[in-house]
Every structure is written in structure tokens, then in C-alpha cells.
Amino acid sequence: MEKNIIVIGGDGFCGWPTSLHLSRGGYNVTIVDNLSRRRIDEELGAKSLTPIASMEDRLTAWKEVSGNTIRFENIDASQQFDALHALLEELKPEAVVHFGEQRAAPYSMRGLTEKRYTVDNNINATHNILAAIAALDLDTHVVHLGTMGVYGYDGDGLEIPEGYQKVMVAGDDNVIYQREILYPTNPGSVYHMTKSMDQLLFQFYAKNDQIRVTDLHQGIVWGTQTPETKLDDRLINRFDYDGDYGTVLNRFLVQAAVGHPLTVHGTGGQTRAFIHIRDTVRCIRLAIENPPAKGDRVVIRNQMTETHRVRDLAKLVASTNGAQVAMVDNPRKEAAENDLRVSNASFIALGLKPTTLEEGLLEETVEIAERYAERFDSATVAAASIWTKEQHAGVVTKEALI
Numbered sequence: 001m002e003k004n005i006i007v008i009g010g011d012g013f014c015g016w017p018t019s020l021h022l023s024r025g026g027y028n029v030t031i032v033d034n035l036s037r038r039r040i041d042e043e044l045g046a047k048s049l050t051p052i053a054s055m056e057d058r059l060t061a062w063k064e065v066s067g068n069t070i071r072f073e074n075i076d077a078s079q080q081f082d083a084l085h086a087l088l089e090e091l092k093p094e095a096v097v098h099f100g101e102q103r104a105a106p107y108s109m110r111g112l113t114e115k116r117y118t119v120d121n122n123i124n125a126t127h128n129i130l131a132a133i134a135a136l137d138l139d140t141h142v143v144h145l146g147t148m149g150v151y152g153y154d155g156d157g158l159e160i161p162e163g164y165q166k167v168m169v170a171g172d173d174n175v176i177y178q179r180e181i182l183y184p185t186n187p188g189s190v191y192h193m194t195k196s197m198d199q200l201l202f203q204f205y206a207k208n209d210q211i212r213v214t215d216l217h218q219g220i221v222w223g224t225q226t227p228e229t230k231l232d233d234r235l236i237n238r239f240d241y242d243g244d245y246g247t248v249l250n251r252f253l254v255q256a257a258v259g260h261p262l263t264v265h266g267t268g269g270q271t272r273a274f275i276h277i278r279d280t281v282r283c284i285r286l287a288i289e290n291p292p293a294k295g296d297r298v299v300i301r302n303q304m305t306e307t308h309r310v311r312d313l314a315k316l317v318a319s320t321n322g323a324q325v326a327m328v329d330n331p332r333k334e335a336a337e338n339d340l341r342v343s344n345a346s347f348i349a350l351g352l353k354p355t356t357l358e359e360g361l362l363e364e365t366v367e368i369a370e371r372y373a374e375r376f377d378s379a380t381v382a383a384a385s386i387w388t389k390e391q392h393a394g395v396v397t398k399e400a401l402i
């Protein structure tokens with residue numbers, strides 16, 4: 001019998017290709033999504049560079065192409081507890097993959113409404129899933145998409161471990177005590193703060209109710225298509241490039257394709273972790289297939305494959321077609337320069353073969369950024385959400401161009 005998997009947030013950038021990958025891999029997939037991401041696009045006057053189909057058309061196309069049915073339930077995981085509980089009771093899934101959160105740091109810092117929405121939505125969704133599984137006494141494995149950002153970005157070169165840090169503490173009795181603690185969190189936005197808080201919910205429910213949890217601390221995802229989303233135009237994945245939801249490398253790629261200066265925040269000395277969307281979907285399947293045992297502590301895996309400094313990425317992308325680079329005011333409160341070394345040993349040990357920037361960049365430029373360049377809307381590009389009142393939006397001025 002096929003194993004049931006629920007993908008919460010399965011209409012989103014990571015959730016949609018993951019749902020297809022799991023369906024193709026023989027799982028019986030049910031997507032839960034309240035379509036809030038599509039509504040936020042309307043609110044921001046922004047849209048995906050790629051023309052994404054409605055959920056109905058996506059699922060029809062998938063049935064035609066693969067012969068497989070994916071079920072869809074329009075449920076808000078943070079607000080509709082009874083519906084979520086009933087679905088879990090009906091399906092008794094092998095795993096719940098949880099992508100269903102508001103995931104843009106800039107959106108979470110826009111103002112009071114967005115801060116409160118992000119906290120209410122993200123914390124309630126995570127807690128509802130855990131509380132329902134505990135109440136139903138299910139053996140469901142929860143696979144959550146967390147973020148590298150919970151560790152913070154003030155690193156000095158010490159390698160970031162996978163979730164837990166070994167520490168030695170001198171007690172007042174002069175004995176050296178050894179501990180392994182959850183890596184101290186240091187979030188840089190209200191969004192990243194909710195991911196830090198999610199971690200405590202997982203620790204509690206793993207300890208109290210023996211829920212099996214894997215928390216994937218994912219880096220910035222780039223790229224658009226996976227082998228499954230390429231099978232039909234109606235299956236195409238979303239590609240965000242606006243000032244709130246567009247992530248840095250995808251923004252640079254489309255900016256270069258349309259001749260817009262590449263918007264480097266501050267000095268561009270920020271180093272971040274990256275992963276291609278193709279590797280995201282593979283990692284999630286690997287995580288599902290290598291669950292913790294009942295009673296184990298939360299398994300934390302760093303889901304990233306490379307680290308890069310923002311100004312180096314800008315130079316690399318600009319060099320492909322001679323695009324200009326602009327050093328704009330940094331609208332965020334973050335370290336101007338940081339080093340970053342991260343362990344991703346557990347996915348490599350499970351067999352992940354990373355897609356490198358070198359391999360994927362050209363394909364992404366030609367098949368997505370250049371192909372859909374006519375859909376680009378320059379009005380949505382500026383990073384307008386500022387972290388504190390003293391900061392300025394990341395707009396391109398003549399002085400900013402280098």
C-alpha cells in the first residue's frame with residue numbers, strides 16, 4: 001500500500017516541486033495549503049516571473065503527465081485546527097512535511113500587521129500540527145523546513161554544527177562539565193525569530209510525546225525547475241524576484257537578464273548558505289526515508305550545499321552579460337561582513353550529490369530569467385521594507401552604481 005504524506009504549504013516555491021517529487025517516488029501525496037502566498041502577491045502587487053497555473057490546473061496536468069492523483073485541501077494550518085485534526089485522523093500519514101509558514105524576512109519586518117501575522121501564522125501552524133499528532137497518538141514523522149538563519153550571521157569561522165553544540169562549562173566547584181545544547185539562536189528578523197521559536201516546540205513535543213521530528217535548517221534556495229516541474233508548462237514552479245519574497249541570487253539573475261543594476265545591500269560582505277531547488281526536493285525525500293526512532297531527540301540537518309558572499313555572487317552574475325552592479329543602502333539590520341562555515345555532513349552521508357552554482361547558473365539564466373524577462377515589473381524590485389526607522393530602502397540611485 002502507498003504511504004500517505006501530507007505536504008503543508010504544497011503550493012509554494014519549495015512545496016510544489018517537493019509534492020511532485022514525492023508523488024513520482026510512489027508516495028500518496030495530499031497537499032494542504034491556504035493559498036496565502038498567492039494572496040500576498042496580490043496585496044504587494046507582485047507576481048512570479050514564471051506564469052504559475054492555478055492549483056486545479058497544476059493537479060490536472062500532473063494527473064495527465066504522471067497518472068498520479070495528488071489530493072488538495074484548502075486548510076489554514078494556523079486557524080483551522082479541527083479540519084487539520086480530521087485530515088490527520090483520516091490519513092494517519094507516514095510523514096507531514098511542513099512548509100506552511102510566512103517565509104520572507106522583509107515581509108515580516110514591513111510593519112505591525114505583518115509582524116503579528118508572521119508570528120501568529122507560523123507559531124500556530126507549527127503548534128497545531130504537533131498538538132494534533134500528539135492528541136491522535138499517531139506515529140507520524142514531522143519534517144519541518146527551518147532555516148540557517150536561526151544560527152545567526154556573526155560567525156568568525158567556527159564551523160556551525162547540525163543543530164547541537166558541544167560545550168564545556170566550568171562549574172563553581174571547578175569541575176568542567178560537558179553538555180550538548182541546542183545551538184544558541186540569533187535570529188535577524190521576525191520571520192527568522194519564528195523559526196527559532198519553532199525549535200522549542202519541536203524539542204518539547206519530541207520529549208513529552210515522543211513525536212519523531214526532523215528539522216531541516218535550509219539555506220537560501222535558488223533555481224526554479226526540477227525534473228518533475230519541467231514535464232509540462234502547467235507544472236512550472238514559482239520564481240519570486242520582488243523586494244520582499246525575491247531571494248538574492250534569483251533576484252540577481254533576473255536583474256541581469258533585464259538590464260536592471262544588481263542590488264547589492266551595503267558592502268555585499270554578507271556570506272550566506274545556498275542550495276538549488278533540485279537538491280531541496282532530494283533532501284526532503286532523504287529526510288523522510290531516514291527518520292529518527294520514536295523517543296529520539298529532534299534530528300537537525302543543515303540543508304545547504306555551498307556558501308557565497310553576496311558581492312561575489314553579484315560579480316559572477318554580472319560578468320555573464322556585463323550587467324551593472326549597484327551598492328544600495330542596506331534596508332536590513334545585519335552584520336556588514338561575516339564568515340560562514342557550515343557542516344552539511346549528514347546529507348552528504350545520506351548520498352546527496354550537490355548541484356553547484358557553476359552547473360546550474362547558465363541553465364537558470366537561459367531557461368527562466370531570459371525566457372520570462374518580458375514579465376519583469378521594475379516597480380516591485382526595490383527592497384522597501386526597512387528593519388529600523390533609521391534605515392533606508394534599498395533603491396538604486398546614480399551614486400550607488402559601480
Ligand code: NAD
Nearest residue numbers: 009011012013014034036037076077078100103145218221
Ligand atoms: P512559499 O511562501 O513559496 O510557500 C509557503 C506555502 O505555505 C505557500 O504556498 C503558502 O500559501 C502556504 N502557507 C503559509 N501559511 C500557511 C498556513 N497557515 N496554512 C496553510 N498553508 C500555509 O515559501 P517557500 O519558499 O516554499 O518556503 C517553504 C518553507 O521553507 C518555509 O517554511 C521557509 O521558511 C523554508 N525555507 C525557504 C527558503 C527559501 O529560500 N525559499 C530557504 C530556507 C527555508
Ligand code: USQ
Nearest residue numbers: 103104105147148149218219220247248263264265270310
Ligand atoms: N540581499 C542583497 N540584495 C538583494 C537581496 C538580498 O544584497 O537584492 C542580501 C540581504 O541583505 C541578505 C542576503 O542577501 O544579506 C540574503 O537575503 P535573501 O533575501 O536572499 O535571504 P533571507 O532574507 O535570509 O531569506 C531567505 C528565504 C527564507 C530562508 C532564508 C534562508 O526567504 O525563507 O529562511 O533565505 S537563510 O538565509 O539561510 O536563513
